[in-house]
Amino acid sequence: MAKHAGSVFSVDVTGLDRDAGQPAYARISERIRTAILSGALVPNARLPSGRTLARDLGVSRNTVDWALDQLVADGYIVRRRGAGSFVAAQLPERDSAPLRPERSLIIVADTAPRRISRRAEALRAYPGHYEPASSVPFTPSLPPMGLFPRDVWNRLLQREAAKPGDDYWHYGASNGLPALRRAIAAHASAMRAVRCSPEQVIVVTSTQQAVELAAKSLADSGDRAWCELPGYPPVRHGLRNAGLEVVDVPVDDDGLDVAAGLAAAPDARLAYVTPAHQYPLGVELSLARRHALLDWAHERDAYVLEDDYDGDYRYEGRPIASLQGMDERGRVIYIGSFNKILFPSLRIAYAIVPEPLVDAIVGAKHIADGHTALLMQGVLAAFIDEGHLGHHLRKTRSIYDQRRQAFLEEAKMLEHWLNFRRAISGMHITARFNEAAIRVEDRIVAEICFDEGLIVHPLSRYGEASNPGGLVFGFAGSDREQIHDKLKIVKAALSKLDKRPRGR
């Protein structure tokens, strides 16, 4: 934290009176403004990160973000992407009107704690509700924005928006725009050996939504669902929020341990899996396990939710077909997303469901939010039909592959501390600590990296409490030079921690 103005800053804003008549964010922004105007914070000084401020001030990340937003709007600070917030070089006139007078100053007195539901309490444990991701090196699951053909997309957007008729403006069908469902069915059939008709495709906003709709349609409150452990936390929370009991099923080198699931909860109604590339460990569900999983589902009248989040990226070896394509008994709900392969704010994903379940899951979509916004569905359908998706996948597959190879080579500098698995697919690589070399919580390493401007996820974030921990690196967003430079930062962090005893 040596680079920012932390010490000066903390003098000015700690000890804020929480009971003053203003909302917390307004008080914080006022203190920072005063510090800037008084000269305590000099032009171009770097502010502590939002996360650090939130921790130091004992307020939510959201509150800090609002305080900073206001200062940006008023011209007192500037944000530089990936670098942080800085005091503006040129301060605004002290007497000039604020850019957004009044609006931000409406006061609400009620800030006492309130009772919320038990399921909402359970969500409090989940980290990072509010943080919009940006292009920070090694952030997993984030496609690099620079590779996306924004000009092509915007041209299609303009063309589709200008189309006469009301198709993109009225209410739409809850299952999605017909043109997009056809395009998705063709894409998933060709690329992932999914077997389906366009009637089976349901357009949703996100993998999360697909999981929740399937859970509501296929299971009732109190029913059980298998989840991979370690696994993707939002899905676990989503299933719980839909009233299901999550049963942890361990993952080994062959993927989900189906026998363990059978032993723990043979009567589960659902199993959530990432068979092509387990998240976060990166293993592949073996053929024997696939058959065992499908047999269980068939025999027990259960369903498998197949999250194929990065199945389009495979760099070595034979292609792995989807689990859905192996299934002859209608037991798999296949879930794909464009948010991770095109751009995250698109909010278009899809479920491909067995025909007898279509009505129920579309009904759940209708009740959840009516339908997914239409114009972007039309743009995406055109993007696919006119070959741009195929082109983008070929291009990014080649670039990600180069980055993967560069990462694996450069990561040798960390092999004293970390055991890297040879990744052959996807956009991230997971490494476990070498227990002989380092005994430290993985969260500590991740926090040090964060303060240095890297986002590396600790393996413990994915629900695995057992040691050794590990780190999850997204490699798709950085070229070789960046990878080299940033891994040196990780190396420095690990070197410092090398001889520490376990724990803090």
Add this chain to the structure above:
Amino acid sequence: MAKHAGSVFSVDVTGLDRDAGQPAYARISERIRTAILSGALVPNARLPSGRTLARDLGVSRNTVDWALDQLVADGYIVRRRGAGSFVAAQLPERDSAPLRPERSLIIVADTAPRRISRRAEALRAYPGHYEPASSVPFTPSLPPMGLFPRDVWNRLLQREAAKPGDDYWHYGASNGLPALRRAIAAHASAMRAVRCSPEQVIVVTSTQQAVELAAKSLADSGDRAWCELPGYPPVRHGLRNAGLEVVDVPVDDDGLDVAAGLAAAPDARLAYVTPAHQYPLGVELSLARRHALLDWAHERDAYVLEDDYDGDYRYEGRPIASLQGMDERGRVIYIGSFNKILFPSLRIAYAIVPEPLVDAIVGAKHIADGHTALLMQGVLAAFIDEGHLGHHLRKTRSIYDQRRQAFLEEAKMLEHWLNFRRAISGMHITARFNEAAIRVEDRIVAEICFDEGLIVHPLSRYGEASNPGGLVFGFAGSDREQIHDKLKIVKAALSKLDKRPRGR
């Protein structure tokens, strides 16, 4: 149904073999194609409505739509908005390749009925999952597309999409784009006397989503919620789907009968109300009831979900402030939507929540679908900030008012059968049957109107079983001439039913 080719048609497609190797929609489209090619259906013949076909063939509306989509794609039929589907005047070459070869012919053998969850079974009762609405006269809750300034919107869309930087492309904050939250807070404060800071605004996709997120955050499975009866069915289903037990609370001329709610379920955790303009009855929640409702919520640690779906449209009398604006104890979640005042496929709505509940509800949004798509949030923020929303509301308020007055005048032709309430706000008018003049289920009247190209909702659709029934007319989408012509169709239907005995 005299105008379409129903009789010829039914000879050709009834008795379809449900076990043939093709999906149902492919079999249906093949039969229709054969009927067209054989000359049994002549060029320009009108096909039966999708709804009629679905009923006659015993398949879902979805299946019929797919069959028709394929025939449209292949050039055998054409759709005319609001009029129906017709055999094309010029048929495609018989030997030419279909426009979308292969894709639609992928076959899935599995069509046996399946067990779905009890909550999904409960949803089956809800009508009309799949029907995209179009500009059919009298459809309630549908803004007329012709009045929306599409050119302005598309210009902002193009401008925002072309902005450099990644703000519209990356993951966004779960509570919404800051610029939009500021714009919404300012709009709701100015127009609806809502008291809030932008921190309290949470951007969602729809009223439905706002209700579900609040329900999950504030109540657990098995908790109870008051709902207006008659009331808006998707909200009732949404609350049930979130695990809550819906307690019906009757509505009279003063709105929700709070005393009845207190008697039935004093321990409910939530109450869903439409205080400005009850849906569908159109009454206003009285001041005494408002105080009683807020007192109950305060005393019982419960919350009120205020759905202000058409609060921007009031044509006579004093303006009615929001319930949220009266609430000094942080008990109201205010819900507004742009889908009904701009255009339905936008999918942007918002909740304004007491500060202590912000974190919990934003957490639920994060788990539900991450965040709402960003680019359209930016376009909407610009649309509001640059004065276009205000202009659009002033313009439509004036036009809807003219249409409301025209409707009330023209509707005198129906006063023998229907008692119209003098509507002073909103976009719909509800009338109850005059029991002395007509004894028939309101659904029958609605079905006859539907077959004549009108969408009039029967009051029984909103959950009220008791007689007399009634009809809900959306007046915002039709000018005086259309209103006159279409009400004559309703009059003809009512005249025919005049002397029938009760029931079918």
